[in-house]
Amino acid sequence: MSKQVQDAYIVAATRLPIGKSGRGYFKNTRPDEMLVRVMQSVLAQAPGLEASAIEDAIVGCSFPEGEQGMNIARVASVLAGWGNTVGGVTINRYCASGITAVQMAADRIRVGEADVMFAGGVESMSMIPMGGNKPSLSPLIFEKDENIGIAYGMGLTAEKVAAQWKISREAQDAFSVESHRRAVAAMQAGHFKDEMTSFEVIDRTPNLADGSINVKRRVVELDEGARPDTSLEGLAKLKPVFAAKGSVTAGNSSQTSDGSGGLLIVSEAALKRYNLTPLARFVSFAVRGVPPEIMGIGPIEAIPAALKAAGLKASDLGWIELNEAFAAQSLAVLNDLDSKGFELDRAKVNPNGGAIALGHPLGATGAIRAASVIHGLRRTKQKYGMVTMCVGAGQGAAGIIEAL
Numbered sequence: 057m058s059k060q061v062q063d064a065y066i067v068a069a070t071r072l073p074i075g076k077s078g079r080g081y082f083k084n085t086r087p088d089e090m091l092v093r094v095m096q097s098v099l100a101q102a103p104g105l106e107a108s109a110i111e112d113a114i115v116g117c118s119f120p121e122g123e124q125g126m127n128i129a130r131v132a133s134v135l136a137g138w139g140n141t142v143g144g145v146t147i148n149r150y151c152a153s154g155i156t157a158v159q160m161a162a163d164r165i166r167v168g169e170a171d172v173m174f175a176g177g178v179e180s181m182s183m184i185p186m187g188g189n190k191p192s193l194s195p196l197i198f199e200k201d202e203n204i205g206i207a208y209g210m211g212l213t214a215e216k217v218a219a220q221w222k223i224s225r226e227a228q229d230a231f232s233v234e235s236h237r238r239a240v241a242a243m244q245a246g247h248f249k250d251e252m253t254s255f256e257v258i259d260r261t262p263n264l265a266d267g268s269i270n271v272k273r274r275v276v277e278l279d280e281g282a283r284p285d286t287s288l289e290g291l292a293k294l295k296p297v298f299a300a301k302g303s304v305t306a307g308n309s310s311q312t313s314d315g316s317g318g319l320l321i322v323s324e325a326a327l328k329r330y331n332l333t334p335l336a337r338f339v340s341f342a343v344r345g346v347p348p349e350i351m352g353i354g355p356i357e358a359i360p361a362a363l364k365a366a367g368l369k370a371s372d373l374g375w376i377e378l379n380e381a382f383a384a385q386s387l388a389v390l391n392d393l394d395s396k397g398f399e400l401d402r403a404k405v406n407p408n409g410g411a412i413a414l415g416h417p418l419g420a421t422g423a424i425r426a427a428s429v430i431h432g433l434r435r436t437k438q439k440y441g442m443v444t445m446c447v448g449a450g451q452g453a454a455g456i457i458e459a460l
Contacts, residue, residue, distance in 0.1 A: 064162035064321050065334035066457070068101035069427040070094060070253045071317035074279045074415035077181035081257055081276045082314035087124040087180035088132045090255070091115065094176055094318040095136040097253040102320050104330045107138035110320075111170045112145065114161045116153025116177035118418035118448075119188045120146050124180055133174070142174075151379065151445050152343065152453035153177055154317060154422025159455055161321045162338035171326040176318030177420035186210075186312065205349030206449050211298030211309065214382035217352045218303050221388035225303035228383035229291040232308040232412045235380060239282035239409025247408055251431040252277065281311045282413040308383040313415030317423035319430075336430045339440070339456040340365035346450045352385025354452020355444045356392050362442065362454035363398070370398045373456075374438025377425035379445035380410035389446075407432065421445065426457065433459035 072090055075081030082090065099107055115129035130144025149156045154177025161175035197203045205213070217223070242248060254277045261270045286307075296302035297309075327334060342361035346354050355378065363370060370393070378400070380386050390400060408414075408428065411421065422443060429441035444454035 061166050062168060063324060064165035064338045065324065065327055066319050066321050066336040066338060066430060067327070067332045067334055068098040068320040069251065069335060069430045070097045070101065071251055071424040071427045072253055072255050072315055073276045074281065074313045074315040074417060074424070075276070076280050076415065077312040077314055080280045080314065082180065083182045084259055085257060085314070087178045087183065087314070087316070088128050088135060090180070090314070090316040091128060091132040091176065091178040092136045093253060093255055094316045095132060095138065095174065098174065098318050098320045102332055105172070105320070105332060108141055109172045109326070109330065110138060110142045110174055111172055112143040112164065113174040113176070114157040115144070115146050116149065116157040116419040116422060117146050118148060118150050118153055118179055119184045120148060121184060121188055123183045124178060128178060148419065149451070149453065150448040151381065151416070151418055152422055152447045152451065153419035154424065155426060155443050155445070155453055155455045156422065158319060158321070158338065158423060158426055159341040165321055165323050171323045173321045174318060175321055175423065176316065177423035178316040179417040179420045180314045181312045181417060182314050205347060208349055209298065210381065210448060211304055213349055213351050214304045214309070214384045215299045215302045216350050217388045218384035220350060221391065223384045223387045227387055228303060228308040229288055231383040231387055232291055233286050233288055235406065235409045235412040236283050236286035238407060239279070239413035240284045242408035243278055243282060247435065248278065250435065251427045279414045281313065281415040282409060304382055304384055308412065310381050310411035310416035313417040315415065315417035315420045315424055317420055317427050319423065319426060334460045335434065336460055337458045339458050341455045343451055343453045346452060348450035351448055351450045352381060352446045353388055353392065354446040354450065355389045355454060356452065358452035358454040359393065359442070359444055360398055362456050366456045368440060368456065370400055372440050373400070373442050374404060374436065375407065375429050375432045375441035376400055376405045377429050377441070377443045378405050378410065379416065379421055379425065380406065380412045381416065381446055383412060385446055426455070429457050430459060
């Protein structure tokens with residue numbers, strides 16, 4: 057006997073500032089510590105709700121090994137002081153891991169299997185490199201030409217998209233400049249305030265003179281990647297990094313990053329039981345597969361499916377977080393959807409800048425951008441928003457959220 061579908065409400069949503077990988081804010085900060093901070097922050101944003109009420113924590117992570125292995129969802133929930141009763145599972149859909157965690161948590165609510173869930177994402181690209189510490193591809197991939205795209209680096213897939221959809225180097229660089237311009241303007245206007253949780257970074261270095269440990273503390277409150285001096289002239293000087301005669305550069309690609317985000321999702325019964333105020337409702341989700349060698353066009357297939365599931369048109373969307381894995385794929389997605397009657401208002405796509413300026417901590421990005429959509433919609437008094445992205449190995453994902 058099927059269960060009646062009920063609404064899933066988001067009562068808290070936050071994220072940490074995004075740091076540059078390798079040399080930025082969080083280069084020495086463990087990802088479980090970042091996730092703990094997010095977990096503690098979302099719970100604090102839901103007064104009246106005790107940690108013991110949370111039934112499960114679903115956390116996305118693209119490369120769940122090393123410092124972010126050992127089922128980081130469960131480890132972090134215990135370290136956050138949530139006690140022994142809260143479950144935890146770590147899931148992986150590469151760049152869509154975070155939004156998939158949100159979808160899975162919302163679905164547990166919607167089918168009546170849970171009343172209070174945590175969904176989030178975390179990634180330290182400083183500590184775990186792209187591909188993981190020991191990548192190992194199946195030999196079967198190379199037995200058929202149609203499977204070789206699985207082995208392509210993301211940059212090469214962006215070059216394939218740029219060529220097939222005829223996205224020029226100039227258009228990619230102009231897109232990048234606009235991403236930085238919007239991000240810097242949003243920071244100056246304080247638009248990230250509601251979605252952001254500050255983090256105290258603690259750096260420890262040995263004092264070789266006396267054998268003690270020097271401890272330096274600083275609080276970070278804004279994303280680290282946006283550059284106010286980004287210009288077309290500066291970007292034009294950069295060389296392609298994935299193909300000798302290509303057009304994809306470090307300047308028109310997303311920044312490798314460290315970060316974390318999280319949401320609390322509850323049923324209507326939990327809203328009443330704990331006297332909670334909903335921020336938003338999770339409306340629909342869709343994922344679709346595409347050829348791995350052009351994985352960047354994944355949202356072309358996922359966005360119409362998510363809109364159909366929600367009973368909405370593209371024009372109903374007031375805020376769209378289209379993850380900027382590369383300018384080439386972002387422009388290809390936008391142009392292709394235009395040609396198919398799913399025009400996305402460019403002013404509503406990444407109004408505060410995107411991953412080219414703000415960074416892309418892989419498995420965390422979906423949860424981070426969900427927090428951005430929720431608070432952006434509420435600040436601008438709009439109703440529907442969407443988080444969408446391409447996914448490695450050939451997928452696209454899209455989730456739609458209604459602000460309340």
